[in-house]
Amino acid sequence: MDTELFKKRMGAAFIDLVTIGAVCILLHIPWKILPFPSIVFNVISFFTFIFFGAIVLLKDSPYRIEGFGVCLEHQTPGKKTMGILVTQLDGISPIDHFASVKRNMTLAIPYYWAALLVFLQSMPIPFFKWFIISSFAIVGMLAVVGITAFEIFQIYKDPEGRRWGDKRADTKVIAL
Secondary structure: OOHHHHHHHHHHHHHHHHHHHHHHHHHHHHHHHOOOOHHHHHHHHHHHHHHHHHHHHHOOOOOEEEEOOEEEEOOOHHHHHHOEEEEEOOOOOEOOHHHHHHHHHHHHHHHHHHHHHHHHOOOOOHHHHHHHHHHHHHHHHHHHHHHHHHHHHHHHHOOOOOOHHHHHHOEEEEEO
């Protein structure tokens, strides 16, 4: 694995995932401050996590965004910043929406797990609700850390630098 490409991939993933996560969390602040019943906040939270999970799934889809003197063509902001691109195995063709979903399933797990936790928050039995949510939160956190570590290990150890998601979607990341 090319260590320079590895560093660029880690930088791009950090930029993209922190940006998406920060926007998701920032959108929760107004709803938490306003005096809504908890069920309203839970419904809004649930759909916010579902929406941002979909953004993570589709983030490598073919699209073109122009503005502020920047053109993102088939690239996320992190990939544009780091000078890398996700392609089909041929190294030329852009990936499609389906390949993006297959490639990013593991990265979207935290959002869908959080949506599940918000859904469980609506359970009417207080003790079991606390126990179940705490258990699911711990299991989810451990699963996300384990999957993320495995994906990083795969990128580093694979001769082509392909992670699990790349292998499932038949994609690879190239430096521009």
